[in-house]
Each structure stands twice: as structure tokens, then as C-alpha cells.
Amino acid sequence: xxxxxxxxxxxxxxxxxxxVLKMAKGPSQNRAAWFPLAVLAILLVFPALQFVGxxxxxxxxxxxxxxxxxxxxxxxxxxxxxxYISLGHNVFFAVGGYFAGMIFARYGISTIxxxxxxxxxAAILGFALGxxxxxxxxxxxxxxxxxxxxxxxxLFDNWEFVGGAAGLALPANSLPVEWSKLPYYxxxxxxxxxxxxxxxxxxxxxxxxxxRAISKDEIKAESAGIDTxxxxxxxxxxxxFFVGMAGxxxxxxxxxxxPNIFLIILVSVNMVLICLLGGKGTVAGPVLxxxxxxxxxEIFVATLGASEINILATGLIMALTLLFFxxxxxxxxxxxxxxxxxxxxx
Amino acid sequence: MTDILQVxxxxxxxGGVYALMGSGLxxxxxxxxxxxxxHPILIIGGAYVAYWAFRLWGADPLxxxxxxxxxxxxxxxxxxxxxxxxxxxxxxxSEMTVLLTFSVAMIAEGALGSAFTNTQRVTSxxxxxxxxxxxxxxxxxGQVYAGAVSLAIIAALALFLKFSRFxxxxxxxxxxxxxxxxxxxxxxxxxxxxxxxxxxxAGAAGSLISFVFSxxxxxxxxxxxxxxxxxxxxxxxxxxxxVVAAFALSVIAAFVGAWIGSTWSxxxxxxxxxxxxxxxxxGLFGERPELA
Amino acid sequence: MTAPLLEISGIEAGYGNGPSILExxxxxxxxxxxxxxxxPNGAGKSTLLKSICGMLKIRKGEVVFKGKRLNGMRPDQxxxxxxAFVPQERALFPKMTVRENLRMGGYRxxxxxxxxxxxxxxxxxxxxxxxxxxxxxGNLSGGQQQTLAMARTLISKPEIVMLDEPSLGLAPxxxxxxxxxxxxxxxxxxxxxxVEQNARIGLQYADRGAVLxxxxxxxxxxxxxxxxDPRIKRLYLGGGKAERKPL
Numbered sequence: 001x002x003x004x005x006x007x008x009x010x011x012x013x014x015x016x017x018x019x020v021l022k023m024a025k026g027p028s029q030n031r032a033a034w035f036p037l038a039v040l041a042i043l044l045v046f047p048a049l050q051f052v053g054x055x056x057x058x059x060x061x062x063x064x065x066x067x068x069x070x071x072x073x074x075x076x077x078x079x080x081x082x083x084y085i086s087l088g089h090n091v092f093f094a095v096g097g098y099f100a101g102m103i104f105a106r107y108g109i110s111t112i113x114x115x116x117x118x119x120x121x122a123a124i125l126g127f128a129l130g131x132x133x134x135x136x137x138x139x140x141x142x143x144x145x146x147x148x149x150x151x152x153x154x155l156f157d158n159w160e161f162v163g164g165a166a167g168l169a170l171p172a173n174s175l176p177v178e179w180s181k182l183p184y185y186x187x188x189x190x191x192x193x194x195x196x197x198x199x200x201x202x203x204x205x206x207x208x209x210x211x212r213a214i215s216k217d218e219i220k221a222e223s224a225g226i227d228t229x230x231x232x233x234x235x236x237x238x239x240x241f242f243v244g245m246a247g248x249x250x251x252x253x254x255x256x257x258x259p260n261i262f263l264i265i266l267v268s269v270n271m272v273l274i275c276l277l278g279g280k281g282t283v284a285g286p287v288l289x290x291x292x293x294x295x296x297x298e299i300f301v302a303t304l305g306a307s308e309i310n311i312l313a314t315g316l317i318m319a320l321t322l323l324f325f326x327x328x329x330x331x332x333x334x335x336x337x338x339x340x341x342x343x344x345x346x
Numbered sequence: 347m348t349d350i351l352q353v354x355x356x357x358x359x360x361g362g363v364y365a366l367m368g369s370g371l372x373x374x375x376x377x378x379x380x381x382x383x384x385h386p387i388l389i390i391g392g393a394y395v396a397y398w399a400f401r402l403w404g405a406d407p408l409x410x411x412x413x414x415x416x417x418x419x420x421x422x423x424x425x426x427x428x429x430x431x432x433x434x435x436x437x438x439x440s441e442m443t444v445l446l447t448f449s450v451a452m453i454a455e456g457a458l459g460s461a462f463t464n465t466q467r468v469t470s471x472x473x474x475x476x477x478x479x480x481x482x483x484x485x486x487x488g489q490v491y492a493g494a495v496s497l498a499i500i501a502a503l504a505l506f507l508k509f510s511r512f513x514x515x516x517x518x519x520x521x522x523x524x525x526x527x528x529x530x531x532x533x534x535x536x537x538x539x540x541x542x543x544x545x546x547x548a549g550a551a552g553s554l555i556s557f558v559f560s561x562x563x564x565x566x567x568x569x570x571x572x573x574x575x576x577x578x579x580x581x582x583x584x585x586x587x588x589v590v591a592a593f594a595l596s597v598i599a600a601f602v603g604a605w606i607g608s609t610w611s612x613x614x615x616x617x618x619x620x621x622x623x624x625x626x627x628x629g630l631f632g633e634r635p636e637l638a
Numbered sequence: 639m640t641a642p643l644l645e646i647s648g649i650e651a652g653y654g655n656g657p658s659i660l661e662x663x664x665x666x667x668x669x670x671x672x673x674x675x676x677x678p679n680g681a682g683k684s685t686l687l688k689s690i691c692g693m694l695k696i697r698k699g700e701v702v703f704k705g706k707r708l709n710g711m712r713p714d715q716x717x718x719x720x721x722a723f724v725p726q727e728r729a730l731f732p733k734m735t736v737r738e739n740l741r742m743g744g745y746r747x748x749x750x751x752x753x754x755x756x757x758x759x760x761x762x763x764x765x766x767x768x769x770x771x772x773x774x775x776g777n778l779s780g781g782q783q784q785t786l787a788m789a790r791t792l793i794s795k796p797e798i799v800m801l802d803e804p805s806l807g808l809a810p811x812x813x814x815x816x817x818x819x820x821x822x823x824x825x826x827x828x829x830x831x832x833v834e835q836n837a838r839i840g841l842q843y844a845d846r847g848a849v850l851x852x853x854x855x856x857x858x859x860x861x862x863x864x865x866x867d868p869r870i871k872r873l874y875l876g877g878g879k880a881e882r883k884p885l
Contacts, residue, residue: 019852312457522730529743
């Protein structure tokens with residue numbers, strides 16, 4: 001009662017203000033922009049090692065990882081920033097792959113040149129699909145994205161023009177074997193760098209702020225004057241763009257396009273898992289996650305082989321991440337205040 | 347005319363089986379707010395119980411149905427304790443829970459695939475290949491049995507939910523978890539039991555599909571979309587809605603299969619899912635778009 | 639002096655892993671009286687009721703009901719001891735009928751005949767519910783829903799009923815009906831603990847009151863005394879600067 005006796009009206013108002021501030025959490029600004037640039041520089045000169053030995057396998061792994069960095073960063077714009085988890089993004093991978101692959105097969109235009117166009121096609125499709133499926137959120141949205149994969153698989157399996165279930169073979173390039181991977185390597189590194197840069201820019205734009213508001217509380221975001229529907233569909237289209245672009249070049253790199261390369265669930269699961277493991281909604285998360293998943297895949301496939309085991313192990317990693325580190329590596333470290341500066345790209 | 351009747355009968359018989367496959371999923375969603383994407387692989391687990399009992403002892407899948415239900419129920423309880431209990435206590439379900447069931451589905455697919463390979467399996471009791479002929483109508487006995495047993499199980503479930511004390515508790519928890527708790531319902535216990543019942547229904551459905559469809563672990567992806575379309579059309583969490591949706595879509599799919607081609611028959615379910623989400627996200631019976 | 643029915647001392651509580659909403663809340667609830675907790679938005683009034691019945695984890699302090707410590711018990715166990723709680727959202731089952739909702743109120747009763755008898759009794763006492771026996775609770779008006787929620791607590795014959803803002807969203811005429819039900823409960827020997835945003839009305843009906851602000855109990859005493867205290871009047875009963883600027 002003594003405490004109460006000493007209070008004035010102003011002190012009560014002040015105390016309430018202080019309490020509200022205490023409940024909010026302050027942001028941290030502690031980032032190292034030089035680190036990703038340094039990594040990029042190293043990656044750009046890495047193929048020079050081909051002069052002194054055969055590093056084709058490492059180039060393949062880096063290229064593979066870079067393709068996933070591009071796709072997962074794209075996925076992250078919808079799944080991480082906006083909070084709409086899609087298990088159907090491999091549809092855009094397929095659309096990009098088939099669009100560029102078909103033109104390449106018919107007219108010989110390199111898929112690397114076509115990639116941005118393929119991305120655009122994927123984005124337009126994403127816009128249309130988002131217009132339909134983004135009416136629902138949460139579990140319903142996830143389910144609709146799964147149905148999308150099923151529909152796409154049946155369509156591509158039965159579309160004779162693009163080769164049906166057997167797919168189409170694409171011509172390999174004529175470069176000597178030690179250099180043959182390089183065009184694709186640089187293409188994927190460029191896409192990955194562009195995707196990471198774009199997600200940084202988006203995260204800090206008004207658009208990105210709106211997306212993050214939607215992920216926190218869509219109704220509040222809407223009442224704050226954000227056109228949530230347009231924002232969400234926009235995020236869907238942008239994320240489809242990066243996945244479609246990666247798909248375009250992937251077909252030429254493999255020298256064939258076939259439904260069971262693009263439209264298997266493991267591809268979209270990998271995008272999700274990479275973001276979850278690395279840290280959903282962070283810029284560095286998809287990069288870190290892609291490196292870990294690609295490394296892990298190599299170890300598993302090399303030592304255990306069977307695809308059943310691979311599925312089991314992928315599921316296990318995903319379950320353990322969800323149960324014990326739902327914020328992913330970057331998110332968990334950041335929350336504990338222990339994120340090293342070199343991983344803070346936000 | 348006979349053709350139409352024929353397709354209708356096949357559609358209805360399968361509708362019963364789909365209804366049973368979907369009802370467990372619907373129950374678990376209603377009570378726990380868990381969209382159990384692992385439900386279809388658990389159905390396949392039930393089918394493997396029937397398969398091995400048939401292959402090893404020549405046991406009739408209908409006779410081993412309780413066994414499959416029991417084994418799967420036990421698996422369900424184990425799963426709940428291992429994976430969902432922590433989440434269930436927070437009583438706030440999110441996308442994360444869906445991804446969790448998705449991971450469980452992958453783990454189970456991988457495990458079943460490693461143990462039993464991805465070869466197509468089927469049990470073949472005598473009635474599976476039998477048929478009843480009424481005039482020109484051809485009625486496959488296996489499908490009729492499966493449909494009838496499914497409906498009997500669903501009827502028993504409905505009576506249990508409507509009239510028993512525990513059924514009240516389950517319905518109360520479905521409608522308002524917090525309120526049920528305040529009436530003195532131990533909602534965690536209701537959660538475990540409903541999950542066990544739901545997964546047990548998957549086991550029962552597995553026994554029945556073992557002689558209706560051929561199955562292998564990888565097949566569950568297709569069924570995820572099929573069953574989800576039923577549950578979404580029925581209004582997530584409404585067992586009755588799921589049953590009605592199952593019959594409706596199954597009949598439509600049978601006609602699509604007969605007139606356009608069997609490849610497009612499953613497409614019915616996937617497209618239906620899309621159309622429902624577009625036109626009526628709350629489903630046929632849902633009053634508010636809880637997940638929409 | 640006999641021991642109080644419900645004794646809350648120095649509790650700290652909050653949602654999930656979030657910050658503590660209650661920092662040092664205490665309350666003594668005596669038998670057969672109407673108690674009213676007042677305080678501004680965000681003071682922790684609802685949080686206090688929720689932590690009493692086990693819906694929130696208590697981080698510090700203790701809640702003792704009839705000499706039994708409630709900390710760490712599940713809500714269903716606490717309810718079984720004779721505590722009923724009507725939260726702000728009223729906790730009805732929208733797709734169950736009025737009768738089924740009332741039946742749920744006696745979920746823990748084993749004697750089915752006795753349960754049916756009490757359901758009948760309540761429907762007689764509240765004709766507004768009896769007439770709508772077969773309607774879904776979700777289709778009732780706000781006042782009817784609140785009546786149902788309050789009447790339902792009577793089925794299990796609890797010793798204490800906690801009400802979180804029974805007047806919320808109701809027209810003034812209906813509000814006084816709700817408070818007459820509160821009076822009736824108290825006359826029937828039930829202790830009532832209610833939280834009211836509408837401080838003046840709440841205190842008029844109450845025997846004792848408490849002021850909660852910033853997660854702390856800052857005053858506890860007879861309701862009439864609170865209504866008269868000039869400082870509380872200015873800060874919490876309208877008109878003052880602090881009241882106009884809820885944070």
C-alpha cells in the first residue's frame with residue numbers, strides 16, 4: 001500500500017509505458033557484408049583449379065548447392081518472410097525446366113540465356129496459382145500446394161508433346177570435359193548470388209516489411225492498410241521466379257527433361273528443409289541450409305545408396321529440426337544472441 | 347443405362363472405403379488440430395499387416411482387421427508420445443505441425459520401403475476376385491465387402507461420438523478445446539485417445555484396401571491428396587462431412603474413369619481440392635473457414 | 639478467523655515463454671462473498687483468473703484453495719475441486735445444443751439421473767434457456783450465451799465461480815440481468831470472483847474489491863471503500879488522466 005500512496009497519475013502513466021517497452025524486443029544491428037562478397041569472389045575463381053587437377057566433382061557439388069541456394073532463397077520469400085509454406089514449388093522448377101528445355105531442343109537457344117524468361121513464365125504461373133490458392137492459409141495452403149504437384153505430375157506424364165513420362169533428351173554441349181560444367185556453374189552461382197541479394201533487398205523494402213507483417217498477423221496487417229492479397233500473390237510470383245530460373249538451366253545440365261526429375265516430392269521437400277534447417281525467414285539461412293543438405297545428401301547416397309534410406313533420413317532431419325530447432329540454425333543462434341557476425345546477412 | 351448403373355455401383359462401393367480412410371484423418375484434425383499427412387502411409391502400414399498375415403498364415407484380411415487396427419493404434423500412441431505431445435500441450439497448432447506429420451510420413455515411407463521394398467502388393471482372399479451378377483450388372487464382391495465393413499465401422503464411430511460420455515468429451519474438445527478443459531475434460535487424454543482411434547481407423551482401412559487396391563509405400567503421396575480432398579470438401583474435422591464427400595467424389599471419379607480414362611480418375615480428387623479451396627474453403631459442412 | 643476459501647499470494651505468470659504479465663499479484667477470497675477485481679486494460683486481470691484455474695503456468699508464488707495448493711495442477715483437476723470459470727469468450731460449444739452444453743457442465747458427474755435432474759432444474763430457473771433447449775449455442779444472442787455460460791456453472795454445484803467480464807459486449811439492460819444472476823449465485827451460497835472493466839458497476843454489486851495494475855495488486859478492501867477512495871476514483875474509476883490513456 002505504501003507503493004500506491006507514493007504514485008502520482010503521471011508516474012502511473014510512465015510506469016505503464018516502461019512496461020510496454022519492456023515487453024517489446026529490441027533489434028540487433030550487427031552484420032558483416034564483406035563475408036558473402038568474399039565467398040562469392042572465391043567461388044568465381046574456384047574453377048581455375050581445373051588447370052592443376054580434376055575438380056569436376058567439387059564443381060558439380062558447388063553447382064548443385066548453388067542451384068538449391070537460388071531455389072531455397074526463392075522459396076524463403078513466400079515460406080519464410082510471408083509464412084506460407086509451400087510443398088509444391090517443384091512445379092515451378094518443372095515449368096522452368098520444360099519451357100527452356102523445349103526451346104533449347106527445338107531452336108538451340110541456350111537455357112542460360114532463356115533462364116530469366118523461364119523465371120518470368122514461372123512467375124506468371126505463380127501469380128495465377130497464388131491468386132487461387134492464397135485464399136486459404138495455414139494447413140489448407142500446404143495441402144493445396146501438395147495437390148498442385150500431383151496435378152502437374154499427371155499433366156506432364158500424359159503430355160506427349162513434351163515426351164510424356166519418358167521425357168526428352170537434350171544435346172550436351174561440345175566443350176572439353178574439364179570445362180563442360182563451367183557455363184552451368186557460373187549460371188547457378190550468378191542465380192544464387194542474385195537470389196540472395198534480392199532476398200536481402202526484399203526483406204528490407206516496404207514490400208518485405210508488409211510480407212513479414214502478414215506472417216506475424218495477417219488480419220492486423222490488413223487493418224494496417226497493407227493490401228495483403230496483392231502482397232502475398234506478389235511474394236508467390238517472386239519466389240516462383242527463382243525456382244523457375246533454376247529449373248531452366250538444370251535440364252540442360254542433366255541433358256534431359258523428365259517428370260520424375262522435376263516433379264518428385266523430394267525436390268520441394270529439400271527447398272523446405274533447407275530453409276527450416278538454415279533458418280526460415282533469414283537471408284543467410286537458405287545458403288547455410290543448402291550447403292548442409294547437399295553435403296549430407298552426398299554422404300548418405302555415397303554410403304547407403306538406397307533412395308528409401310534417403311527419404312527416411314530426410315524425414316528424420318526434418319522432424320528433429322522441427323522438434324528441437326524450429327527456428328533453424330541462424331534463427332536459433334540469433335535468438336540466443338550468439339549469431340556470429342559472418343552469418344548475419346539480414 | 348446399365349453402364350451408368352454399373353459405374354455408380356463401383357463408385358459407391360469405393361466411396362465407403364474412401365470414407366473410412368478419411369474419417370480417421372478428420373477425427374484427428376477435429377480434436378487435435380493436427381493435419382495428419384502421415385495418415386495415408388499409416389493406412390499402408392495397416393495394409394502390410396493384412397498382407398503379411400495373409401501371406402504367412404493365409405489369414406482373411408477381414409478377420410485380421412482388428413489386429414491391424416490394434417497394431418496401428420499402438421503405433422499412434424507411440425507417435426503421439428514421441429512427436430506430438432510437446433506440441434499438443436501448447437494447444438496452438440501451426441504449419442509446423444503439418445510439416446511434422448509430413449516428416450513422419452517420409453520416415454515411415456522410408457522405413458516401410460527399406461523393410462518391404464517398393465514392390466506392388468495385394469492380398470487375394472477368394473472374395474477379392476469374385477463378383478455378383480445381377481442381370482448385366484457386375485458387382486465385385488471384394489469392393490462390396492470393403493464398402494459395407496467401412497460403413498459399419500463409421501456407423502459405430504458416429505454412435506460412439508454422439509451418445510457416449512467420452513464421445514461428448516471428444517466433440518466438446520473438437521468444438522472448443524479451452525471450454526472442454528473448463529468443464530473438467532482432460533483434453534490431453536482425449537487427444538491421445540482420439541489420435542489412437544484415428545490411427546486405428548487407418549489400420550482398419552488398410553486391411554480393407556489390401557484386397558481392393560494394390561499398394562506399395564510410395565503410393566501414399568497420391569492418397570494424401572485424395573484423402574485431403576475428402577476432408578477439405580467435408581469441412582475439416584466433420585466426420586459426417588468427410589463421409590458425404592467421399593461418396594460424392596468417389597462416384598464422380600468412377601464416371602471420369604469410365605468415360606475419360608483411368609489416368610484422369612484420380613485427377614478428379616486433386617482438381618476437386620482446388621475447386622473447393624477456390625469456391626468454398628470451409629467445405630460443405632464447415633460453418634466458418636477455420637483454416638482458411 | 640477462519641481460513642479464506644482461496645488465497646493467492648505473490649504470483650508471477652505469463653503466456654508461453656513470453657514476459658510475465660502478472661508480477662506480484664495477491665488476493666484473498668473469503669467465503670460466500672462477491673469479489674470484484676478492477677484495473678485498466680492489460681493490468682493482468684484475466685491472466686490472474688486463468689492462472690488460478692491452471693490455464694497458465696505460475697512462475698512464482700502460490701494459489702491455495704481450501705488449504706490445497708493448486709500450482710502445477712491441470713485445469714480439469716482444478717475444476718474438479720469445485721472451481722468454475724467463465725472466460726471472456728464464454729467457453730460454449732457452438733455446435734452443441736443448449737441442453738448438451740448444460741450437460742457438459744456436469745461432465746465430471748457420474749450419476750446420470752442426477753445430472754439430468756439438475757439440467758432440468760437450471761432450464762426451469764432460466765426459462766430463456768429452457769425455451770431454446772434444442773438450439774445450437776452458436777445461434778444464441780450475446781446475452782443468452784452469457785446466461786447459458788453462467789447457468790452452466792451451477793450444474794456442478796461449485797464453491798466458487800470466476801467470471802471474466804460478464805458484461806462485455808452486452809447492452810446496459812442485459813448487463814443488469816447478468817449481475818442479478820451474480821447476486822443470485824451469491825445468495826445461493828456460491829462465492830463469486832469477477833473481473834470487471836466496468837469498475838463502477840462491478841463494485842456496486844461486490845462486497846469486496848481489489849485493484850490490479852501493472853501486474854500487481856495495489857489495493858484490496860471492502861468494495862464500498864474502493865468506491866469512495868479519491869485516489870482510486872481518479873486513477874481507475876474514470877475521469878483521470880491515467881484512465882484516458884490506457885497503455
